[in-house]
Amino acid sequence: MVRFLLGPGGLVSLQDRSTSLMAGPGAADRRKWLALAFIVIAQLMVVLDGTIVTVAMPAAQVDLGFTDADRQWVITAYALAFGSLLLLGGRLVDLFGQKRAFLLGLVGFALASVLGGVAPSFGMLIVARAGQGVFGALLAPAALSLITTMFPAGKDRAKAFGVFSAVAASGGATGLLLGGVLTEYLSWRWCMFVNVVFALVALVGAAALLPRVARPARPRFDVLGIITVTLGLVAIVYGFGRAETAGWSDGVVLASFVVGVVLVALFVLVERRVAHPLLPLPVVLDRDRGGALLAMGLVNVGLFGLFLFLTYYLQVTLGFSALMTGVAFVPFPLAIIVGSTFLSSRLLPRFGPRVLIVVGALVAAAGLLILQALSVEDVYLTVVLPALVVIGVGVGLLFTAAISTSTFGVAPGDAGVASAAVNMVQQVGGSIGTALLSSIYAGAVAQHIDGKQPTRALADAAAVHGYHVTFAVSVVALVAVAVICGLLVRRVRDRAAPAVDQDQVPVAVH
Incomplete structure (x- = not known):
């Protein structure tokens, strides 16, 4: 018979507690880091799905016969369902528990991906993409809230959020590379089927390793x-x-x-x-959390279109293939890993979030300024490559500090909805940025060719001019992040977590 005690942290199983004590703190520590690996695999699946179909779009369009005007809905259907349902998904995480919501999100996302992979028509593909967005809106806040509660403070929190931020910030570039490889050597449909592989790996690991904390009360709808x-x-x-x-x-x-x-x-x-x-206002009105959320939104306004515009530049202007375009983006996620895991994990506990957000935004802005040297000639090695590296390091610094701060100090019962708020501002910011920058780009191109004899050389020159104007606006957005967050986010260090009494630790119920 298993006995339970009710402590401040929830129900405590004496049998599980004794087993945990015999296993020792080292085993528990290894378990949570291994669990983190499966959480970030799931997060990678959600993030890369925003871009993986971009490279596959031409092949899917030929296969399913949809028009140029319709193709935007392959992207929009996912963004629409994902962005609009995130707060509801976050509250469902708090209602049903993080582990259960995480597993349900994985299964649903995988099934929707299979539907998209076998889609015989454009309409079925759109339904599948919307389904991915629905379950992504449950999966993403569940993943972030799990990390928030597993790593409450201190250096471990900085390291964990460094890993998570690297995946969150680099998933778009990873999606382009993976989409290029799958489309080139298999089929565009594998850009859907590949999610099943991610989901199965994450599902097996999460089911075995993730704790499910017993809570005395559940939030109401x-x-x-x-x-x-x-x-x-x-x-x-x-x-x-x-x-x-x-x-x-x-x-x-x-x-x-x-x-x-x-x-x-x-x-x-x-x-x-x-x-x-649904969203307790103190969660977002806290000065530090509000500033961090604002930073996440503005960063996505400025950078969400980076992959789109550089993809067109590499493929249309420089003549790169889909595969080579994906390869060309590889330095970006590598630089993010450097900024988020190697630098942020060491600097965040020492200097606090404000310094890293400000410095990261300015470094990323400097990288965008390098792109002002884009030309119709092949300048990948001299311009695009160094720009991607500098932007990646800056984004790595910024994302780690902003995501960690936006979920720091949230009550356990609000962890899911707070995590959803992080994803929501990113998604809405990205939608705003993509539309705004696309409009600015189109206007700049039209102005450049107005009244001139149309030629291929003029079209290339106009496109490059459009990129210059667009990335200049992105620089303004990143500088705004540095200024606003420099004023809002306080210069406090990420406090180390106090020692926790074993009698008060909520025990996992598997």
């Missing part, structure tokens, strides 16, 4: 909050997605923005008055 924020975010993300093709003055675009802003404002009013809010 804020139905009105769920409705207002979900519909509001759907309207906003849809508006930005449509603006890329229909223009900013389109009636549907403007109506989407108005409806979205009104519903989000209503959501804030609801959260101030409801007894059990």
